[in-house]
Amino acid sequence: MENSGQGQSGGGAGPQAEEPKKPEGREPRRPRRPREQGGGILMGRPFGVPVYVAPSWFLVAALITWVFGGQLDRVLPELGRARYLVSLFFAVAFYASVLVHELAHTIAALRFKLPVRRIQLQFFGGVSEIEKDAETPGREFVLAFVGPLLSLVLAGVFYLAMWTVEPGTVPGVLLAGLMISNLIVAIFNLLPGLPLDGGRMLRAVVWKITGNPMSGTVAAAWVGRGLAVAVLIGLPLLTQAGHLGDGNEGFGGVDSLTDALLAAILAAIIWTGAGNSLRVARLRERLPGLTVRTLTRRAVPVEAATPLSEALRRANDAGARALVVVDTAGAPTALVRESAIVAVPEHRRPWVPVSGLAQELKDGMRVSAELAGEELLDALRATPATEYLVVEETGEIYGVLSTSDVERAFVAAMARPQR
Numbered sequence: 001m002e003n004s005g006q007g008q009s010g011g012g013a014g015p016q017a018e019e020p021k022k023p024e025g026r027e028p029r030r031p032r033r034p035r036e037q038g039g040g041i042l043m044g045r046p047f048g049v050p051v052y053v054a055p056s057w058f059l060v061a062a063l064i065t066w067v068f069g070g071q072l073d074r075v076l077p078e079l080g081r082a083r084y085l086v087s088l089f090f091a092v093a094f095y096a097s098v099l100v101h102e103l104a105h106t107i108a109a110l111r112f113k114l115p116v117r118r119i120q121l122q123f124f125g126g127v128s129e130i131e132k133d134a135e136t137p138g139r140e141f142v143l144a145f146v147g148p149l150l151s152l153v154l155a156g157v158f159y160l161a162m163w164t165v166e167p168g169t170v171p172g173v174l175l176a177g178l179m180i181s182n183l184i185v186a187i188f189n190l191l192p193g194l195p196l197d198g199g200r201m202l203r204a205v206v207w208k209i210t211g212n213p214m215s216g217t218v219a220a221a222w223v224g225r226g227l228a229v230a231v232l233i234g235l236p237l238l239t240q241a242g243h244l245g246d247g248n249e250g251f252g253g254v255d256s257l258t259d260a261l262l263a264a265i266l267a268a269i270i271w272t273g274a275g276n277s278l279r280v281a282r283l284r285e286r287l288p289g290l291t292v293r294t295l296t297r298r299a300v301p302v303e304a305a306t307p308l309s310e311a312l313r314r315a316n317d318a319g320a321r322a323l324v325v326v327d328t329a330g331a332p333t334a335l336v337r338e339s340a341i342v343a344v345p346e347h348r349r350p351w352v353p354v355s356g357l358a359q360e361l362k363d364g365m366r367v368s369a370e371l372a373g374e375e376l377l378d379a380l381r382a383t384p385a386t387e388y389l390v391v392e393e394t395g396e397i398y399g400v401l402s403t404s405d406v407e408r409a410f411v412a413a414m415a416r417p418q419r
Contacts, residue, residue, distance in 0.1 A: 056123035144200035153185035177225035193224030195273030224274030322400035334358035
């Protein structure tokens, strides 16, 4: 499966009034690459894209080992307890196939010059976090189709490999299991509903017909919700029909409970993914209306030793809502944090210099007044902070952008009724 997220490319800093001198004999510090939060265990960086294994993978790997081990006990009883080692190998090999599926999405995205944040192997498969949408419905279709296509190719490879080994042996059983599992992955992902690959293909088709990507997203998301209901109801019925075909009557027992739980989890994942795809699409549709210029607070420059009370008086006289600390040459050096101002009691403000409440300007905390939409999000996400200095192309101070204002603007944008 594929999940497109928000962009994370870094925003450039505005021009500075004076180039600081580098201390002799010391190398300049390189900016640290932001660490992924909640990604799991880093396994490598194929094509420069980090691959993580989420903690939930170990749970599903244990489940696969247990279930496949039970099947091996019936097919190859002579293995004894060694069957669980074979089952663990199958679980790892299966998720290696899932990784190939996700790498297909990644390679296609990189070919279309779409940034990929990471690949994550997790419960019930993997996710390629592509940060931007494809520019055309044709590219969207290709981007979604290559994953199931690779799974089908792998199923064919394992099927052909089965003919080179003796049936009923450990290699034969493993190859058969990998062939069937990759076939299931391909068929499941081709179902035409978001967040599955088939849903993205349906989105591309509707987008091509209507000329509106949002129409494609809405159609594929609602089909995805329908699939979630079908899985919730249909999967237990299908497995029960299989049990009856085997001569096992009745709907009770551990197997039936496991089938129902599996159906509920799958349905919840599909329903939630469809809803998230719809919300992200609606947000992106409204992003261009969010501009730095309309969200920026007017600011007044103050020197570091200025008492807070005097700085606030100047701001009130100028109708400003932010303070920028400048040096003797008038170059900005820091931003006075709004939360720090609020925390200072009014009777202490004449004795507190603004320098004690300011955050030093770092790389990435200067943003262009021309930013809007996803470029604005990219810049803020690249350097998390509570306030940013907004500058013109000439380097002149335009004002201060507060993340709280951006968040309120997002909430207001999402609350607006859709046309």
